[in-house]
Amino acid sequence: MSLHEIVLPETRPETEWIRGRALQKVSPTYAHGRFEFLITVEVSAWLENEPRGRVAPEWRFRVTPPGEVTRPLVPDVGYLSYEVVAADAPPEEFEVPLAAPTVAFEVLSPDDARRDVEHKTNTYLRSGTSAVVIVDPRRTCIMVHDANGTRELHPGDTFAHDAMPGFMLDVARLFERARR
Numbered sequence: 001m002s003l004h005e006i007v008l009p010e011t012r013p014e015t016e017w018i019r020g021r022a023l024q025k026v027s028p029t030y031a032h033g034r035f036e037f038l039i040t041v042e043v044s045a046w047l048e049n050e051p052r053g054r055v056a057p058e059w060r061f062r063v064t065p066p067g068e069v070t071r072p073l074v075p076d077v078g079y080l081s082y083e084v085v086a087a088d089a090p091p092e093e094f095e096v097p098l099a100a101p102t103v104a105f106e107v108l109s110p111d112d113a114r115r116d117v118e119h120k121t122n123t124y125l126r127s128g129t130s131a132v133v134i135v136d137p138r139r140t141c142i143m144v145h146d147a148n149g150t151r152e153l154h155p156g157d158t159f160a161h162d163a164m165p166g167f168m169l170d171v172a173r174l175f176e177r178a179r180r
Helices: 028-048 115-128 170-180
Strands: 015-018 019-026 053-057 060-065 071-073 077-081 104-107 131-136 142-147 149-153
Touching: 015 115, 028 053, 028 077, 028 170, 060 104, 071 115, 104 115, 115 131, 115 142, 142 170
Parallel strands: 104 131
Antiparallel strands: 015 019, 053 077, 060 071, 077 104, 131 142, 142 149
């Protein structure tokens, strides 16, 4: 620990540093957990064919926007490319990485404050995350935030991003499967 890092105790659910304060994540509902599970399964299947990185739900990252302190953020699902932390890196380098996820997936909960979600999204992007993918179960859409701005995907669209070459996520299928 240093004066340049905010260290929070491990909690269940996890606690993150958002908008200058410790904020404990909401314990997920079935629907929230189902989206996390389905996204993790889809990314894991993609990685089985061509290992390019690691994926896990509720994975704690230590992110550092330029000129700011390091702080913990916990995406609902995090994908970390081997270009960021090598495949043969020792566990201490990827268990709680001192890096931003390559792609962070967030599933909105009814209690999520818009300002908190926006702050978290901007913090990821300023820290080096290539894309922040926000799943909105209420609106049945996905918002993709990256260096090019924000695009909204709906059933009938497919999520794909250069940070995950060859990965495709059918938006309609994701929402259909989440309802089961």
